[in-house]
Amino acid sequence: MQLASILRPLLVCVAMAASIEVAPAVAQMRPSGNLAMATATVNVRQGAGTRYPVVDILHRGEEVEVIRCRNNFCLIVHEGPQGWVSERYLKRLVVQPR
Known part of the structure; x- marks a missing residue:
């Protein structure tokens, strides 16, 4: 006892x-709820436009977190360097609540 x-x-x-x-x-x-997936292989750029240098490449199907969008480009975070991607190559993902 x-x-x-x-x-x-x-x-x-x-x-x-x-x-x-x-x-x-x-x-x-x-996840933050701002997830997106690359719909094609696309350049990740240093700034929001094609005149900025390429810092990385996203491959089709790669998931990223979108921080904000400006001028049809979105600032993303992924396993590589942070940078800007054309919004047309990103598909927003719906996060189901647990």
Whole structure:
């Protein structure tokens, strides 16, 4: 009986500690709702226009996060360098709530 009264609070503390470690990681993995997919291979540029230098290439089907759009170009974040992509080559993705 005495062992059970000691173990129960200990198990509760362990469970709480485990949830604290996991919760921030789960929160960071949630998409922002501004996801898009490249519909073709397209240049990622340093600025919002074709006169800016190319800093990377998006491949068809690659998913990105759209930060904002201006002059038919969208600032995107992905695994490569951040840059601007022509909006016509991005298809917005609908994020289903959990």
